[in-house]
């Protein structure tokens with residue numbers, strides 16, 4: 354039997370997703386096309402809720418903030434980690450309760466802080482400056498802002514430097530040494546109720562050890578903050594659990610993460626005689642493997658390498674260019690055929706770095722073939738752009754063989770967007 358990744362099937366040499374034939378989807382909706390398998394989103398989310406039955410799971414909206422995705426997760430009981438007023442707006446619109454939203458960010462605008470106060474969502478405060486601004490805003494509004502501090506536990510997550518966020522050199526968080534002092538300060542300020550603590554050490558982390566270290570360091574801080582008389586109602590450990598982008602890669606699951614960190618969390622909270630809520634903020638794990646990007650072959654060229662030119666580039670999937678990320682690639686209309694040649698898949702963007710996948714063994718590729726980039730759900734569409742005058746593509750959701758458009762493709766009209774001409778240029 355030919356297998357790709359465990360949740361993707363093959364039928365008649367065609368890649369299937371959620372019971373739908375990808376070549377038919379490409380035909381029906383056109384390419385490029387993001388395709389998400391609805392049931393896989395629910396499965397991934399429930400892996401988390403089963404592994405952490407007592408925790409609240411706040412989906413990291415930045416991984417894929419599309420409305421239908423947020424709505425599905427809202428219906429499953431997810432909260433949200435939001436990083437901007439835009440993400441907050443979308444999360445609330447999707448029905449995520451305000452009590453289960455944490456507003457994160459290292460450089461929030463005053464407008465964003467006012468919105469957070471007005472809408473009554475918790476704020477993860479990242480600096481002393483922000484603390485004082487928030488206090489003034491909340492006091493003026495006659496409200497109390499429930500806050501956590503984003504702390505920097507100084508843990509090396511052994512991942513790509515651009516997605517390491519908990520090193521002492523990172524721009525995120527309050528340095529460990531200053532944590533107790535800032536909680537004391539916050540407890541004296543009007544309009545502020547310090548009631549949680551928050552960290553996030555990075556992303557695409559492939560072992561549990563850094564999470565255990567982060568939990569230990571966070572619990573050391575919890576002990577000190579509690580000792581200073583602050584009542585912590587929640588401990589938010591952020592996220593970062595990676596997924597197996599490479600075939601056969603063995604990576605920890607939510608269950609393994611739970612087995613690794615819950616004993617530390619439970620033992621330390623029991624010792625302290627406190628029972629804060631544990632919060633986790635998975636993004637990638639929930640959405641990455643649910644989604645593929647279908648892209649059509651425009652040209653095949655033998656030059657320095659065997660180049661396959663497709664209709665999606667880093668305008669739609671920037672991860673390979675930005676993080677040197679690996680996405681598993683198949684020819685969707687020849688999935689089970691024998692590999693014959695080594696190809697490098699490149700996009701249509703006017704940049705040498707517009708490479709989606711390098712040196713892949715694939716069946717013979719021809720113009721018109723459909724290439725599928727797997728595991729494209731996280732930081733895929735959400736990081737897309739119109740660079741090079743390319744309208745963004747559609748997103749569809751498949752479920753039991755049926756498909757629905759959840760975002761229509763843009764067209765060139767959308768390139769004008771909100772642009773205007775000064776009268777003298779008319």
Ligand SMILES: *Cc1c(COP(=O)(O)O)cnc(C)c1O
Nearest residue numbers: 413553556592593634635636637
């Ligand atoms: C990006 C981010 C997440 C999600 O990380 P993943 O690795 O995608 O699970 C969670 N929390 C915070 C604060 C983040 O910045």
